[in-house]
Amino acid sequence: MYTIPSTGGYHKKIYVPFQPMKGKMFQHKLTAATGFRLYQKDCEVRCKVWGSEEGFQVQNPFGDVSRVQGAAI
Numbered sequence: 001m002y003t004i005p006s007t008g009g010y011h012k013k014i015y016v017p018f019q020p021m022k023g024k025m026f027q028h029k030l031t032a033a034t035g036f037r038l039y040q041k042d043c044e045v046r047c048k049v050w051g052s053e054e055g056f057q058v059q060n061p062f063g064d065v066s067r068v069q070g071a072a073i
Helices: none
Strands: 045-047 057-059
Touching: none
Parallel strands: none
Antiparallel strands: 045 057
């Protein structure tokens, strides 16, 4: 489990380094005591083949695209 600090309502990108994990399928769950928005453009997951010398690929698998009306969760 990882704790992501509140931004106090401000649009802010926070870097949270996760422990490396080897696997093929993962299920992620985000929970909060109050409502929150997750913006697809600002939520990055960097991944690569285990043991590979290649660089990481940036994926944006979570959230929604709207900054104007707010991201749907």
